[in-house]
Amino acid sequence: xxxxxxxxxxxxxxxxxxxxxxxxxxxxxxxxxxxxxxxxxxxxxxxxxxxxxxxxxxxxxxxxxxxxxxxxxxxxxxxxxxxxxxxxxxxxxxxxxxxxxxxxxxxxxxxxxxxxxxxxxxxxxxxxxxxxxxxxxxxxxxxxxxxxxxxxxxxxxxxxxxxxxxxxxxxxxxxxxxxxxxxxxxxxxxxxxxxxxxxxxxxxxxxxxxxxxxxxxxxxxxxxxxxxxxxxxxxxxxxxxxxxxxxxxxxxxxxxxxxxxxxxxxxxxxxxxxxxxxxxxxxxxxxxxxxxxxxxxxxxxxx
RNA sequence: GGUGUCGUAGCUCAGUUGGUAGAGCAACGGACUGAAAAUCCGUGUGUCACUGGUUCAAUUCCAGUCGACACCA
Numbered sequence: 001x002x003x004x005x006x007x008x009x010x011x012x013x014x015x016x017x018x019x020x021x022x023x024x025x026x027x028x029x030x031x032x033x034x035x036x037x038x039x040x041x042x043x044x045x046x047x048x049x050x051x052x053x054x055x056x057x058x059x060x061x062x063x064x065x066x067x068x069x070x071x072x073x074x075x076x077x078x079x080x081x082x083x084x085x086x087x088x089x090x091x092x093x094x095x096x097x098x099x100x101x102x103x104x105x106x107x108x109x110x111x112x113x114x115x116x117x118x119x120x121x122x123x124x125x126x127x128x129x130x131x132x133x134x135x136x137x138x139x140x141x142x143x144x145x146x147x148x149x150x151x152x153x154x155x156x157x158x159x160x161x162x163x164x165x166x167x168x169x170x171x172x173x174x175x176x177x178x179x180x181x182x183x184x185x186x187x188x189x190x191x192x193x194x195x196x197x198x199x200x201x202x203x204x205x206x207x208x209x210x211x212x213x214x215x216x217x218x219x220x221x222x223x224x225x226x227x228x229x230x231x232x233x234x235x236x237x238x239x240x241x242x243x244x245x246x247x248x249x250x251x252x253x254x255x256x257x258x259x260x261x262x263x264x265x266x267x268x269x270x271x272x273x274x275x276x277x278x279x280x281x282x283x284x285x286x287x288x289x290x291x292x293x294x295x296x297x298x299x300x301x302x303x
Numbered sequence: 304g305g306u307g308u309c310g311u312a313g314c315u316c317a318g319u320u321g322g323u324a325g326a327g328c329a330a331c332g333g334a335c336u337g338a339a340a341a342u343c344c345g346u347g348u349g350u351c352a353c354u355g356g357u358u359c360a361a362u363u364c365c366a367g368u369c370g371a372c373a374c375c376a
Contacts, residue, residue, distance in 0.1 A: 015340070040340055050340080076337035106339050115336050126338095157334070160343040166336085182336065235338045242340090264329075269340050275333060
């Protein structure tokens with residue numbers, strides 16, 4: 001453990017487990033602020049479908065990185081890392097502990113461990129490579145990568161277009177192999193990091209997901225999605241809760257089917273989140289009802 | 304009440320001319336360093352309704368029971 005008196009307390013866990021409420025309680029108890037690490041709550045146009053904290057919740061504790069972007073803004077993990085680090089610098093002047101709360105594992109890891117620096121690829125390059133994918137298929141991308149970076153080619157998720165596009169993008173932009181630049185280096189942070197994971201039994205979690213999706217419909221999800229219809233091609237809207245309602249609005253499926261699909265896709269998302277967080281033993285796991293245990297644990301650990 | 308059809312995985316269904324069974328979806332497991340609520344990979348989880356009979360062997364053939372549906376009364 002570092003000698004620094006500053007602590008970043010991470011609260012992670014699957015969607016719908018109850019992170020928002022717990023984090024607010026804890027932030028009140030420790031008298032501090034919350035940084036959100038939720039890659040879809042960044043967007044101000046998406047509220048109901050992302051289960052953003054409501055006005056009442058936001059008024060209790062200062063939240064950062066909620067609704068600071070528009071869905072048409074370009075954004076990525078590296079930008080998040082830099083912005084959070086610079087925000088932390090100023091928050092740690094006022095507070096000894098700050099909470100980082102969310103379900104986006106990659107974003108949390110970028111803040112905690114850092115991410116290798118790559119130059120930003122030109123937007124034209126990205127669309128050029130995407131065109132190749134669309135018109136010539138993934139085989140062509142595989143061929144290109146095998147030629148440009150044979151080392152990465154043998155370890156890459158060969159059928160995953162996103163991985164191939166990214167590697168090619170970096171190779172082309174830098175003129176060097178992706179594998180030579182992706183060092184997976186761990187950056188040192190001048191604050192201590194404490195990681196808390198929240199989880200429930202599967203039946204409890206799945207039941208909460210079902211209830212929350214039903215509640216979203218009641219709260220006006222359809223209207224929210226309808227208002228975004230003309231932006232549907234944007235990446236931010238390639239999101240559970242939005243893509244299914246688009247299909248309903250296209251009259252491709254019934255509302256009932258759309259709701260079922262949202263529940264199913266949310267369950268799968270929750271499972272992927274758990275896979276991410278469980279692959280390290282850095283998290284100390286609690287049930288969301290165990291607020292007292294968490295408070296005690298944090299009080300002890302922060303000393 | 305009678306006749307007929309059906310009963311196989313969580314769901315929808317296929318199949319076995321008798322050698323204990325397989326698809327889709329769901330589910331489960333995993334990967335993942337600039338799209339990450341994205342993207343990708345892997346895995347059948349089963350008293351073949353029940354009870355008997357025939358047979359070396361029955362999920363398959365036969366009988367009965369139960370259940371579902373349809374038609375006739």
